[in-house]
Amino acid sequence: MRPCTPVSLCLAAAALLPAAPPAHAAPGLGACAAPDDRRFPLTTRIHGGPDSYEAGGGYGVWYLDLTNTTTRTCADIHPVVVLVDSRHALTPAQPRLEFYDGTRPQPHPVHFETTDEDELVGAFDDGFPGFTVGPRKTVTVKVRLTLTSEAAPNEVTADAAVVQRRGDDGDWVGQSNDYVFRIHNDASPTPGPTGTGTGTTPPSRAPRLPFADELARTGLGTPGAALAAAAVLVTGGALLLARRQRRRR
Template structure:
């Protein structure tokens, strides 16, 4: 499948990052000697990571693969753990890689509050929650610690793979029916970013709990739960077109332009 020629993040999508801390002002007398000679250079930000993609290449430098996930999740049940593999297909290290998860159900009823998504940070030895946002296309998008100052993304060495444990569950209010999850890899580079990889689609079902099936309530099949139950008809559009808000989550301002790549 082919990706759009370019994707520009709009101003409305950038509002997602209004909670990001602004850069500290620098007094002119405190600037390094070469600061004046380098207009436009971020003076109080970390150095820009080198790009992963080979110049002129149409292939993604990061191969993302999802494995080990169940075919169904129980509403209100314990979360399931599965794996996201980030494999660097190039001869250069790729740093600052932030996976972006996109979840969409067939009826577009799934809300961020219905989902419990975490990933395991081996360096910090702890689970980190993924904050989801709902886009104008009714997709639920979350960056793997896109807003955390102490997580700089994943470093994927040349010709190596980095496994990432992911934990996913759904609340008792989640709508029933099929859900498709896709992960896109974005390399954050100061105020810009590159789309460097994408996984296959992972489709699963969200089902009513066994206990609830055994003891139906008097109002079963009615009210809010019924209105949030999905019909098993229709089709979902591909999730590769994530939309502007997906990438706005990993930026503190400005806009992103992603070049065209083909798979």
């Protein structure tokens, strides 16, 4: 399977999803496997979001497309959103992110945690059993985001890893494009421009961490091994690995 990058995003995906009791999946609801090891089975795309948010203002709506490129049903799918801000000033309490699962009118909250890499990471969980994406089908997840009035002027990049949870483990099955947006706050000076919010990944943008090949060699089907290898290479990995181990005890 194609490596998940950046490594810290993959570490966070495994660490933030709480362990679930092993389930006896129905036929056709097993592992979501791509035709080759160079592609993820789920094509993942963020689109439709505004280029800017006013701190203390209303919600901006965007969408996350999960497209199953395989002939098998992919169940128990959990996106994990990562926010990286250029000023390293965004705190977990400032972004208010919610998602809709299509089964109830009220959205689920996404709770963020901070990694040692100054990223905010939040899983689409909240007791939610996960999305199911049929063969060659697309599930579009409605997401809304607002920033509290304490958020400073900033530029933020949002992207998502997608995890298929399997009992107390999981596989990385998708990774989105970047969604870049600005935070405005009339009460604070605005930093100089560093880019625009296009909702796409610039072709020249390199992964934030350079260890994707090392992670791929550990085997993405065994997240425990991937976590152990990446923790040696990534500053924030030890913290996330420790969290995962504590939750398994």
